[in-house]
Amino acid sequence: MLGEKHSLLNEFPEFNELIHNLAKSDAHFKNTMQRYDDMDKEIRELELNSSPIDDSEMHEKKHQRAALKDELYDFLKAKA
Template identity: 55%
Template sequence: MLGEDHSLAKEFPDLLDTITSLVKRDEAFAKDTKRYNALDKEIRVLELNGAPIDDEAMHQLKHDRSVLKDSLYQRLKKA
């Protein structure tokens, strides 16, 4: 679905307390979470505006979001 929200809170609602805790006490996690949410928002805006970039660039953005999401999830599981 185009324009779908993939924020960490939406993706991992059962880990919301852990996300909140890590954002408060882990600067690197907070920075990566902010970067992830900004990237997700950028992708949503592009999708809703008819993706005014080429397919390769959109694929790269989605790939970057996926890699970052996986990294954040691994850290959430360890917390």
């Protein structure tokens, strides 16, 4: 869905408390989450502005976002 928010809190509601705690206490998690949020915001803005980049570039950005999300999910699962 175009323009849909993919924040970690939306994607993983079962980890809301852990996400908040790790964002305050773990620098690596916080930095990775910030990169993920920045990438998500960039993709959402491109989608809402009729994607002024080519499809392959958009696909690569979404792939990078998915890789960050996988890394964060693995981290959350390990800490839960």
